Amino acid sequence: MKIVDVVERAVPISSNIANAFIDFSKMNASIVAVKTDVIRNGKPVVGYGFNSNGRYAPSGILRERFIPRLLEAKSEDILNESGTNFSPEKIFDILMANEKPGGHGERTVAVGTLDMAIWDAVAKIEEVPLYKLLADQYGDGTIDEKVFVYAAGGYYFPGKGLPELQDEMKSYLDMGYSKVKMKVGGVPLKEDLKRIEAVINVVGTGQNLMVDVNGRFNLEEAIEFGNAIKDYHLFWYEEAGDPLDYQLQEELSKVYPHAMATGENLFSLQDATNLIRYAGMNPKTDFLQFDCALSYGLVEYMKILNMLEENGWSSRNCIPHGGHQMSLNIAAGLKLYGNESYPGIFQPFGGFADGHAVEDGFVTLPDAPGIGVEAKEQLYDLLKTL
Incomplete structure (x- = not known):
């Protein structure tokens, strides 16, 4: 062999x-x-x-x-x-x-x-599907039959105003998603607040919306933005500052009263450990977004999961970045909270198996050996060219 x-x-x-x-x-x-x-x-x-x-x-x-x-x-x-x-x-x-x-x-x-x-x-x-292999060899032998997914979008785009932003979010709800995420921090605060309110008007409540700064703010800006959005009671406030600025995250955690998320740009066990040690994250409310495809792979990711358990965190605090089938298998086999999703962008890598539509914010996985790329025709057609 x-x-x-x-x-x-x-x-x-x-x-x-x-x-x-x-x-x-x-x-x-x-x-x-x-x-x-x-x-x-x-x-x-x-x-x-x-x-x-x-x-x-x-x-x-x-x-x-x-x-x-x-x-x-x-x-x-x-x-x-x-x-x-x-x-x-x-x-x-x-x-x-x-x-x-x-x-x-x-x-x-x-x-x-x-x-x-x-x-x-x-x-x-x-x-066997990877999720079954993971459950049997590394988990408790059972799988999550369906996995929570949210629609990540709300990017800045030339000529994209509030009506277009709302139409985008409506389309995600029509696809079966219950929660959505949008980008913030790229325009003045007042403009971003209008964008947030426009999306809440579509999704019904702040609990159905995440906002993502992509690390743009310094501490003063992060706190100012957090104070401005706290009354919306958003599902989470994501990556306000530089991903390696644990002190910024710690200080923000002291004043922002709701859930936060970060970790998609931390690519090793040691960086993840430092986040847990020094960033003031709360295992009762906060989410971790480590993406195995960017951070040495699943072998390293399982070391991170073990570290989290040793420090009082659960695998259910994890919702990986990336929106792809690898993380979806991990979520189902190792009992994560869920997985990101990118409807319509970053194709053909974003999204999941053909014929497995999102329903009420959850998606099922195919009974296909491996991670299931063969069950996603557009992706498999590309990979076969290798």
């Missing part, structure tokens, strides 16, 4: 949308195929992976460091103890061999992309 080839290519996911910090006019992502010599249903098993939106394709370091490192490994060094499947944990150690700690940079994205493909292959070899 061995890996015979790994192929990577960068593909565009560009658009004219923008949040408070960046636009997506030149955004791309890496897709990878890990080809094995294992035969299932008459064909070699191929595991597919990709990186989440918001970080560019790590093509260079994948091709120069991590893919050669994986292909050079001895077959016996990447298999589980019984020799019947690949070991994601052993492969993680091989990928990270001779890498210094700290200064994580874009390597977290490269390893996370390969890690997704490895888990896809492992579940396909077992001939």
Whole structure:
């Protein structure tokens, strides 16, 4: 049993949308195929992976460091103890061999992309969906039959006024979502408040709305914005300041009375640990958004889940960033609170299996081996080109 080839290519996911910090006019992502010599249903098993939106394709370091490192490994060094499947944990150690700690940079994205493909292959070899493999081998043996998802949107866009913003949010409700998220922090406070009120008029209550600053504010701005929105009783107030500014988050936590969310731009166990230690986050109310596809993969993500449990947090505090099938499998198999969703943008990576519509804010998963990319036709058509 061995890996015979790994192929990577960068593909565009560009658009004219923008949040408070960046636009997506030149955004791309890496897709990878890990080809094995294992035969299932008459064909070699191929595991597919990709990186989440918001970080560019790590093509260079994948091709120069991590893919050669994986292909050079001895077959016996990447298999589980019984020799019947690949070991994601052993492969993680091989990928990270001779890498210094700290200064994580874009390597977290490269390893996370390969890690997704490895888990896809492992579940396909077992001939089970990844969520079932996770529940049986790492969880309590049961799965969430349906997973909470919210619609992330509300981006700034040229010529997009309040009516267009409201129409967008109405479309998400029509799709079956019960809660939505919008971008804030990119225009003056008074204008953002008008935008928030316009959306609340559509979704009915602040509890059906999240707002996301994407790290734009300093402490004074974060507190000012928090004071301005606190009476809306929003579902959460997300990433007000720089993701690594734990003191800002701690000070904001002292004065903002409702739920907050952060973590999508923290890409390692140590960074996640520091957030829990120093940022004043509340395990009774707050949400954590670590995205395994950007943060060294599921092997590292499960270390983060263990750390959270040791510090009095639950997996139910976690709603991963990214809006893709990998995180959806983790949510179902390891009992997270839910998962993000990007209806209509960052395609073909955003969204879930064809024929599994969102109903009352929840979505089901296909009974397909692996992470289920074959059950999403547009995505599978792209990945097959590898």
